[in-house]
Amino acid sequence: MRANPLWPGVGDLRAVGIIANPAAGKDIRRLVAHASVFDNAEKVNIVRRVLFGLEAVGVERVIIMPDSYGIGLRALDGIRLSIDASVLDMPLTASQEDSTRAAAVMAGRGVGAIVVLGGDGTNRAVARASGDVPLVPVSTGTNNAFPEMVEGTVAGMAAGLVARGVVRAAVRRVPCLEVLRGGEPVDIALVDAVVYDELFTGARAIWDAGKIRRVFLARTRVDATGMAALGAYLGHRCPGDGQAGAMITIGEGRGRVLVPIAPGMVRWLPVAACEALAPGRRVPVADRPAVIALDGEREVEVRPGDGTEIRLSPHGPRVVRIRDALAEAAQQGFFVDSSSLDG
Numbered sequence: 565m566r567a568n569p570l571w572p573g574v575g576d577l578r579a580v581g582i583i584a585n586p587a588a589g590k591d592i593r594r595l596v597a598h599a600s601v602f603d604n605a606e607k608v609n610i611v612r613r614v615l616f617g618l619e620a621v622g623v624e625r626v627i628i629m630p631d632s633y634g635i636g637l638r639a640l641d642g643i644r645l646s647i648d649a650s651v652l653d654m655p656l657t658a659s660q661e662d663s664t665r666a667a668a669v670m671a672g673r674g675v676g677a678i679v680v681l682g683g684d685g686t687n688r689a690v691a692r693a694s695g696d697v698p699l700v701p702v703s704t705g706t707n708n709a710f711p712e713m714v715e716g717t718v719a720g721m722a723a724g725l726v727a728r729g730v731v732r733a734a735v736r737r738v739p740c741l742e743v744l745r746g747g748e749p750v751d752i753a754l755v756d757a758v759v760y761d762e763l764f765t766g767a768r769a770i771w772d773a774g775k776i777r778r779v780f781l782a783r784t785r786v787d788a789t790g791m792a793a794l795g796a797y798l799g800h801r802c803p804g805d806g807q808a809g810a811m812i813t814i815g816e817g818r819g820r821v822l823v824p825i826a827p828g829m830v831r832w833l834p835v836a837a838c839e840a841l842a843p844g845r846r847v848p849v850a851d852r853p854a855v856i857a858l859d860g861e862r863e864v865e866v867r868p869g870d871g872t873e874i875r876l877s878p879h880g881p882r883v884v885r886i887r888d889a890l891a892e893a894a895q896q897g898f899f900v901d902s903s904s905l906d907g
Contacts, residue, residue: 578622578624578625578676578727578728579623579624579626579627579673579674579676579727580618580623580626580627580675580678580679580720580723580724580727581627581628581629581666581667581675581677581678581679581697582614582626582627582628582629582678582679582681583628583663583666583667583670583678583680583681583682583686583690584611584628584629584631584635584636584681584682584704585631585660585680585681585682585686585689586607586631586632587658602704604633604635606704607704608635608638608639609639609716610681610702611628611635611636611639611681611716612639612716613715613717613720614679614716614717614719614720614723615639615643615645615647615649616645616717616720617716617718617720617722617723617724618647618720618721618723618724619645619646619647620720620721620724621720621724621725621728621730621898623723623724623727623728624648625647625648625649626647626648626650627649627650627651627652627670627673627675628640628649628650628651628652629652629654629662629663629666630651630652630653630654630656630662631656631662632658636651652666652669652670654666654669660685660686660689661689663682663686663689663690664689664690664693665693666690667689667690667691667692667694668693670694670697671693671694671695671696671697675697675727676697676698676726676727676728676729677698677699677723677724677726677727677884678697678698678699678700678723679699679702679719679720679723680699680700680701680702681702682701682702682704682711683704683708683710683711683859683860684708684709684710684711684754684790684859685858685859685860687710687711687754687859687881688710688752688753688858688859690881691740691752691754691880692751692752696882697882698723698726698881698882698884699881699884700719700722700723700726700883700886701883702716702719708788709755709756709785709788709789710754710755712886718886718890719886721889721890722734722884723884725889725898730893730896730898731888731889731892731893731896732892733888733892734886734889735882735883736882736883736885737878737879737882738754738783738880738882739782739783739876739877739878739879739880740752740753740754740782740876740877740879740880740881741753741754741756741757741780741781741782741809741858741874741875741877742876742877743757743856743858743864743872743873743874744846744871744873744874744875745870745871745872745873746871747873750864751858751863751864752858752877752880753780753782753858753859754783754859755781755782755790755791755859756779756780756782756791756792756859756860757779757857757858758776758778758779758856758857759776759778759849759855759856759866760775760776760854760856760857760862761774761775761777761854762775762855762862763853763855763865773823773825773832773833776833777813777814777854778811778812778814778849779811779812779814780809780810780811780812780841780847780874781795781809781810781811781812782809782876782880783809784796784800784801789824789825789826789827790824790825790826790860791823791825793823793824794821794823795810795812797821797822797823798812798835798838800838800840807843808840808841808842808843809841809842809843809876810838810839810840810841811840811847812835812837812838813835813837813838814834814835814836815834815835815836816834816836817836817837818836818837818838820833820834820835821833821835841876842876843876843877843878844875844877845875845876846873846874847874847875848872848873849872849873849874850867850869850870850872852868853866853867853868854866856872856874
């Protein structure tokens with residue numbers, strides 16, 4: 565296995581992983597809000613386009629996560645590729661653990677990049693196990709402050725350019741929010757961690773604005789749907805470089821903010837306090853029973869005295885900036901065959 569000088573621990577310069585979540589874009593927000601359904605047939609088409617993009621830039625091997633719908637198998641069916649593409653042989657749980665386990669296997673096999681089809685939650689599940697392998701997030705979820713809306717072909721090309729080591733400046737380390745218990749990390753969020761007034765995780769997605777108690781942000785975006793917009797509207801700039809986050813307490817005090825908390829669902833949120841969150845600062849969250857929603861999904865149940873804290877860490881996953889990757893390759897003349905040009 566050839567060592568990749570760009571990413572320590574990453575081996576094969578011409579191998580890429582693909583993780584497509586069949587459940588992304590299908591949670592309860594289709595019932596309580598107006599989120600669109602991103603069907604699996606379209607995910608099959610996106611994976612095919614990713615494969616053609618990878619092939620075009622010289623990727624030699626692709627590993628695809630299996631799933632209950634068979635996105636990878638359907639994408640490979642009936643197409644001719646010059647690359648060695650296969651679906652992982654691994655047990656399925658029909659949960660986000662499949663994405664986490666697949667990312668761990670791919671990282672262990674030394675892929676040079678992982679293309680992720682999903683929303684914020686899917687990318688979070690992958691980031692828990694991807695290590696130093698750069699991620700190429702492609703939006704197919706509900707709230708998408710982390711992945712990009714991008715054509716699968718160019719996403720595949722960008723992933724291949726990074727995996728082959730053709731481009732160098734297009735990958736950056738992004739921050740995350742760590743959930744700590746007893747001082748040790750137990751989970752992460754890539755965009756937001758929301759303390760929610762519930763006892764159990766239940767249907768996971770959050771939609772009742774009246775139950776939001778506190779919001780922690782690793783990044784803000786004025787054009788986002790969800791809590792990343794709340795921070796942006798309050799004037800906090802969290803550019804995703806790990807140098808600053810935000811902590812917002814919901815309640816009467818400073819005023820109200822109009823926020824799109826889900827697609828088609830815009831609500832006024834009362835804000836009691838808003839402050840910057842410095843990297844490394846630990847904030848206790850369990851003054852009474854609650855759950856913590858990570859990137860829009862209720863994941864962690866907390867109780868008073870259990871030592872649950874949240875901390876902003878600059879050491880999140882590596883992420884490919886797709887436009888920068890393609891621009892850097894273009895500047896190098898990667899896409900031009902000079903022998904075919906006149907003059």
